Amino acid sequence: MDDSSKLVGKAHPGARTGSVPLKDPLPMVLRVPTAPYRPGDSPSFVAFSHQPDDLPRPDTLASYESLREHAIGLIRVLDADGSARGDWQPQLSPQQLRSGLEMMLRARHLDVRMIAMQRQGRLSFYVSSKGEEAAAVAGAAAYLHGDVLFPSYRQPGLFLVRGMPMVTIICQSIGNVGDNTGGRQMPVHYSWRAGNVVSISSPVGTQFPQAVGAAMAFAYRGERHVVGTWIGDGTAAQGDFHYALNFASVFRPPCVLHVVDNQWAISTHRSIATGGATFAARADAYRLPGLRVDGNDYLAVYAAEAWAVERARRGGGTTLIELVTYRRDAHSTSDDPSQYRAAGEPDCWPGGDPIERLKQHLIVIGEWSEESHQSLNAALEQEAAATFQMAESFGTNATGLGHASDALFHDVYREMPPHLQAQRAEALGETDAPQKEEPAILRFVEGPRRAAG
Ligand SMILES: Cc1ncc(C[n+]2csc(CCOP(=O)(O)OP(=O)(O)O)c2C)c(N)n1
Numbered sequence: 082m083d084d085s086s087k088l089v090g091k092a093h094p095g096a097r098t099g100s101v102p103l104k105d106p107l108p109m110v111l112r113v114p115t116a117p118y119r120p121g122d123s124p125s126f127v128a129f130s131h132q133p134d135d136l137p138r139p140d141t142l143a144s145y146e147s148l149r150e151h152a153i154g155l156i157r158v159l160d161a162d163g164s165a166r167g168d169w170q171p172q173l174s175p176q177q178l179r180s181g182l183e184m185m186l187r188a189r190h191l192d193v194r195m196i197a198m199q200r201q202g203r204l205s206f207y208v209s210s211k212g213e214e215a216a217a218v219a220g221a222a223a224y225l226h227g228d229v230l231f232p233s234y235r236q237p238g239l240f241l242v243r244g245m246p247m248v249t250i251i252c253q254s255i256g257n258v259g260d261n262t263g264g265r266q267m268p269v270h271y272s273w274r275a276g277n278v279v280s281i282s283s284p285v286g287t288q289f290p291q292a293v294g295a296a297m298a299f300a301y302r303g304e305r306h307v308v309g310t311w312i313g314d315g316t317a318a319q320g321d322f323h324y325a326l327n328f329a330s331v332f333r334p335p336c337v338l339h340v341v342d343n344q345w346a347i348s349t350h351r352s353i354a355t356g357g358a359t360f361a362a363r364a365d366a367y368r369l370p371g372l373r374v375d376g377n378d379y380l381a382v383y384a385a386e387a388w389a390v391e392r393a394r395r396g397g398g399t400t401l402i403e404l405v406t407y408r409r410d411a412h413s414t415s416d417d418p419s420q421y422r423a424a425g426e427p428d429c430w431p432g433g434d435p436i437e438r439l440k441q442h443l444i445v446i447g448e449w450s451e452e453s454h455q456s457l458n459a460a461l462e463q464e465a466a467a468t469f470q471m472a473e474s475f476g477t478n479a480t481g482l483g484h485a486s487d488a489l490f491h492d493v494y495r496e497m498p499p500h501l502q503a504q505r506a507e508a509l510g511e512t513d514a515p516q517k518e519e520p521a522i523l524r525f526v527e528g529p530r531r532a533a534g
């Protein structure tokens with residue numbers, strides 16, 4: 082671009098003008114990265130080069146500098162044949178592993194049923210977590226009940242672990258009277274106060290600074306609770322990511338921040354959310370430990386999570402965890418990945434499937450079998466179908482969602498202001514109530530205008 086360009090302002094009289102001699106200039110072009118594969122390509126990925134024995138598991142109060150390799154490497158426990166190896170092996174009993182497997186499989190069947198029902202018009206919208214169940218289930222399993230979690234929409238498994246009944250999860254997405262958010266939220270925007278899980282917000286990333294703030298409040302009150310929060314790779318390009326890390330760096334609250342790198346943000350590949358560095362490596366600039374973890378390895382996710390939770394509970398502050406995984410389904414039921422992603426990509430992703438990998442491990446250690454897996458699979462498929470049917474007994478799009486006609490007036494004010502009381506009465510056909518009262522908002526807007534005129 083030369084000086085005559087309309088985009089370049091006029092020089093200040095004291096500024097240098099003309100051109101500057103440059104040594105071996107590179108072409109001045111805007112770098113716009115793209116995905117490695119697009120529809121029509123034959124994708125192939127190299128296997129993960131990192132092995133389970135690569136990285137030591139330091140004490141949970143180790144300095145952030147001593148964890149730099151953990152932010153650029155990959156914490157793994159399960160090897161290619163399903164054996165557990167290395168320092169990061171968590172001490173989970175076979176029973177704990179089986180219940181982790183069951184919870185991941187339950188989340189998978191919930192997804193399958195919900196997508197099928199959306200296709201029949203019985204749900205307006207759904208978001209699948211297929212392939213990312215370990216991130217949610219093993220992640221949530223490492224926290225205590227009093228810890229508070231701020232997930233994203235892609236962790237239904239986390240809500241299941243925290244005790245949200247599947248029927249309530251389904252009712253939330255239908256928006257019927259069994260929905261604990263009263264039909265006022267988008268589908269998949271769950272909220273589960275009894276399990277200390279904070280509502281999903283539609284603007285992505287807002288949960289990161291909120292979680293750090295909640296953890297700061299626990300530290301301020303001297304309460305030894307930990308806060309966990311999850312965002313996606315695309316969301317890590319939002320300012321909220323950095324605001325959260327800076328607050329975490331300055332105030333060192335008991336928090337675990339996760340970036341679930343599932344390679345895609347709708348149609349945008351991860352390569353447009355990072356200039357090449359791992360997400361975990363960003364922690365270093367904030368003097369926080371960063372752990373990059375094989376997100377489809379249930380044992381590794383649990384181990385890393387337990388490490389970070391213990392560090393936070395011991396008073397060691399915040400950790401950033403990157404979970405490397407793959408979004409196997411479409412972004413949502415409104416998305417069609419065949420428009421932007423190579424068809425074979427999900428199947429050749431080197432991280433495999435988290436359910437298959439944990440199943441294989443349990444078989445290797447003699448705690449599971451193909452037969453037991455098949456019968457669990459059939460039982461959970463049946464459970465998801467029966468639970469969907471039960472959820473529809475609370476109301477459907479076809480027969481009505483069952484909300485009281487004045488439901489939109491509830492839960493906003495402790496004491497309903499007069500103008501809303503009037504509107505509510507009008508909606509309910511109670512003619513004796515004052516109906517013509519001017520809404521408060523108009524009085525507020527018009528006041529200054531009158532004064533100025
Ligand atoms: C602030 C904001 N911008 C854009 C959107 C629309 N949107 C919803 S999900 C999404 C992609 C997020 O991708 P990522 O963070 O990788 O999470 P993933 O969906 O892959 O789990 C976008 C752009 C939004 N909800 N909020």
Ligand SMILES: [Mg+2]
Binds near residue numbers: 315342345
């Ligand atoms: Mg993503």
